[in-house]
Amino acid sequence: MxxxxxxxxxxxxxxxxxxxxxxxxxxxxxxxxxxxxxxxxxxxxxxxxxxxxxxxxxxxxxxxxxxxxxxxxxxxxxxxxxxxxxxxxxxxxxxxxxxxxxxxxxxxxxxxxxxxxxxxxxxxxxxxxxxxxxxxxxxxxxxxxxxxxGSLVRSMKLRALEQLIAEHALMSVYQPIMSLQSEERPLFGYEALARFAKQDWFPGPQQLFAFAEQEGLAYRLDRLARRKALDGIGSLKPEQRLFINVQAQIMNDPHFTPGRTLSMLERRGLSPHNVVFEITERTSIDDFGAMKKALQHYRSQGFQIAIDDVGAGYSSLQSIVELRPDYIKVDRSIIDRIDEDDVKLHILHTLVQLAYKLDVSIIAEGIEREAELAAVKMLGVHYAQGYLLGRPGGIQS
Structure with a gap:
């Protein structure tokens, strides 16, 4: 026509x-x-x-x-x-x-x-x-x-995303990460999780960030999420950590400006030694050389690095070997009913042994049952988070 x-x-x-x-x-x-x-x-x-x-x-x-x-x-x-x-x-x-x-x-x-x-x-x-x-x-x-x-729906989603960024309509909630190295389970830190009120076009953060990546807006959204995470944290004790999710792809974004996060921290009276960047394992890392170079810049400033979602991604072992993180976060898919599954127990045991040999701390994600907590502690996991230990919310005073 x-x-x-x-x-x-x-x-x-x-x-x-x-x-x-x-x-x-x-x-x-x-x-x-x-x-x-x-x-x-x-x-x-x-x-x-x-x-x-x-x-x-x-x-x-x-x-x-x-x-x-x-x-x-x-x-x-x-x-x-x-x-x-x-x-x-x-x-x-x-x-x-x-x-x-x-x-x-x-x-x-x-x-x-x-x-x-x-x-x-x-x-x-x-x-x-x-x-x-x-x-x-x-x-x-x-x-x-x-x-x-699907162009009309895509246009509506793009408009909703752009409006969310323009209005700074993200907020952060914080899920506790507890130490398993003593019976008291002291608070080790928090993972900052992005949330938003209007869910007409995106049912959750995972869909929002995936769409932002498709539309070339991943860096703008990621920068907003980092700022919101830092805005709400207040102060941390010297030994405590704030874990912030960072998409691997944004480090190759032409708008990426090293040093911006450090400036945000300084304005809030926080130290980079309190901050851990979580690199998600749900998307592949195409260029480990470029990624290592970007991470080295952060490490030189005092930040630490975690590989997130280990066990659910594309190249968990390669990421651990290439990037040498400070923390390995084991995905909920491995932890779910691990006490009833010998294969999951063997996988986690192998990861724990690797972590000890590399002098890396290991964190079990998604703990929801006492039996799961007992199993990961028995295997020597250093830290844990999940609904059993604390739901996402505000910062504990």
Whole structure:
């Protein structure tokens, strides 16, 4: 399907000039064959939305079975207009697809795309043909946007992520890490865990950070998470540690600035000797040479390093050998009911022996049962964390 420039010009040329202002395009098209009642349904649905003042339609274009809605948008900046347009499009996409599937017995998917119509430059005297060209270009952009599978949801997620970063809408909670080297189980430190209130598009931090990596926003999100972790910690005793998650990929980000974390610590009266960076093992490390160079910079400042999620990742043993961490954090998948599983016991025993030979401390994650705690302590694990020992929350005074 192609949008014809002359068709658009002829329609727009005769439209009222009060069109000019905040405007946008919603493009709706079926992934395969459109349901038989699609056109009649769409006309009625648009009329109903206009009647209840949900949208203000300036014009409708049918090109074959593809529908373009030219809408007048509410007042506001471009970001606000784009958000409103995306919300309208995803509402129509989900509601209309569901209703047509129910009545037409079709499994086809309704695609949707959006675009803002570029506004006339203030003070200019644009001709109708120029206005038509702006509409035409916006229609093409909306069509390209909509024909990428899942593009509307991706756009909403990206908007939610960017808004979260702009508003600094992350917060940190802290899960205790206890020492197992004495019966009293003294508090050794905390792991800072990122949380956020609005979960419309991301059910949890893992999905949020994974999407940020896909969209090239991992460093900005990671930097915000580090700042929030440090903001809430207050003070630590000299022997206590704050564990902060760091994605391996951000160290190769062109915006990565060594020394920023040290500056944040100094402003809060904390020492790098209290901070441990956890390098996650849930994603592969492509360049160990570059990673070692980045970690050496941190170590030279006094920070320590932990390999997180050992046992659940891609190359646990290689990461331990190459990076020589100060701590090995054994994943919950190994700890879960370890007291009932000889294979898990053997795996943890091997990791403990390796840790002792390398002079590395080992931390068991996800302790939820007394029997698990007894098993890891029996094997000589140094530290442990999990719901049994303390849920994520505030800092203990």
């Amino acid at each position: 192609r949008v014809n420039r002359m068709q658009v010009r002829n329609r727009v040329r005769h439209a009222p000039m009060e069109w000019r202002g905040g405007r946008g395009v919603i493009y709706l098209s079926w992934h395969s064959v459109a349901p038989a009642g699609w056109r009649r349904f769409a006309e009625e649905a648009v009329a109903a939305e206009i009647e209840r003042a949900a949208i203000e339609v300036e014009e409708k274009y049918w090109i074959h079975n593809d529908l373009f809605l030219l809408l007048r948008l509410p007042t506001g900046g471009r970001s606000k207009l784009e958000g409103w347009l995306l919300e309208q499009a995803i509402k129509q996409q989900t509601e209309w697809e569901s209703r047509l599937r129910a009545t037409e017995a079709t499994e086809a998917r309704l695609l949707a795309g959006v675009s803002i119509i570029e506004a006339e430059v203030p003070g200019s005297s644009a001709q109708p043909e120029e206005d038509a060209d702006r509409v035409y270009e916006a229609m093409k952009r909306a069509m390209v946007h909509g024909q990428r599978d």
